[in-house]
Amino acid sequence: SNWITPGAVANGVACLPALISEIDLYGNGIEIIKGDMFPSLADNTDYGNVFECTTANSSFLIVNNGAANLILTSVNISGPQAAHFSIGTSPATVILPGDSSLMVITYDPPMLGLSHAMITINSNDCNEPTYTFAITANAIADTQPPVAICDSITTIYLDASGQFTLSQDTLDNGSNDACGIANFSVSPATFVCGNVGTNGATLTVTDNNGN
Helix, strand or coil, X not given: CCCCCCCCEECCEECCCCCCCCEEEEECCEECCCCECCCCCCXXXXXXXXXXXXXXXXXXXXXXXCCXXXXXXXXXXXXXXXXXXXXXXXXXCEECCCCXXXXXXXXXXXXXXXXXXXXXXXXXXXXXXXXXXXXXXXXXXXXXXXXXXXXXXXXXXXXXXCEEECCHHHHECCCECCCCEEEEEEECCXXXXXXXXXXXXXXXXXXXXXX
């Protein structure tokens, strides 16, 4: 017989195993195993509560722990609410041994309620060519009032007609809201000769959801 034990030397040449790539995935420094169907806030697979009017991003790190180049052929989003998610930042097509690449998945809710989807990473990994994991998010209504920030005006000067009109542009100093500001109002807005001295004014800010 001419049979040779696997791993032995034939004709002075060792039978070495082939170099392979090895995909691993991390969210917030925590490993996400292939086929993970239980989203978690800890590893970024659960986006938590997100205002319907905003977007949210989750970052994931794709790591090649193998000895050969990891080649990503595609990243797909599927599931009942797949359209609520998109790839905000695509990972590199080729990841060198020991290297990593960032992938960002963006959530943009079109309605209130829970959204579920599956992420599938296809690659040349020998034993995990299809790497899947679940993500989820919950869109909620904005009930938070905007942040009103007033500028400090120390002195105003009445015009030739004896009055000064205080506008939102004069009084506002960077008021903001997660869902956008609908309108401002200033009260009192008009000052006349009878107001000479120290006066106060109130800036009222209303957001796009009526808060």
